[in-house]
Amino acid sequence: MMRIQDHAGVFETWVTIITVALTAIAGDVLTAGAMRRIGDLDEIRAHSGLMGAIKAVVSSKMFLLGVLSMALSFFSLLFTLSKVDVSLAAPASAALTFIGNAAAAKIFLHENVDRRRWLAAIFVCVGVVLLSQ
């Protein structure tokens, strides 16, 4: 059964979807960068306990910026889901986020995004879009 919604125009639809993707990419890259700086959480927990691990994470400014970006992404997703059908908004923003993250991880985190990982990002991106059909 189709949901009746206050549908957005093409421009507004894609602006909201791209906003969700960009803020999600910023959040992922900032938190991944923060976790890389903080180090292995399993080791920190073994030495300083759970509270020590939580303290190490929440005292990182980069992590807090990442959470802020994720919160923005979360609210823009809620906003988008109320305007755009979930069958378009969810896979489109997820697919853009997967490809954008592969590029951002290579540029900002200097991860070794080799052919295998690019292929994985593209396969997952196309797969997510097909799943929504």
Place this chain on the structure above:
Amino acid sequence: MKHTLSPQRYLILLAVMLTASVGDTLLSHGMTQVGPVSLQHLGLLLVALKNPWVICGILMLLGFFASYLTALSWADLTFVLPSTAFGYVVVALLSRFWLHEHISVYRWLGILLIVCGVGFVANGPSLTEHPKPESEHR
């Protein structure tokens, strides 16, 4: 050194896979009950936070966040991210074999592509080796 994961770490990745997709599904269900949110009525987003489905979705996503951060502390972002998509496959398979919903050829193809994508990454190293700065060698 080739970075491989212990069974415990694969369990963390499994939590990343499941909690993200279930959380998103709960949120989506909650927002259909809340209704359309317009720029003039952004306050409705706060009302959404009182919806039990949205609350359950948020709790599930908090569990996702904890396991996701743990995974990012010992693996690359481009290694962890494809596993989040695997959750979509789990939801699709559950809907097929538990709820007996029809899965189209497109969806089966999507499932196959995601499984292949996750397989590509899972077979490779989990972490990029960066040369340590000089000061850390001393």
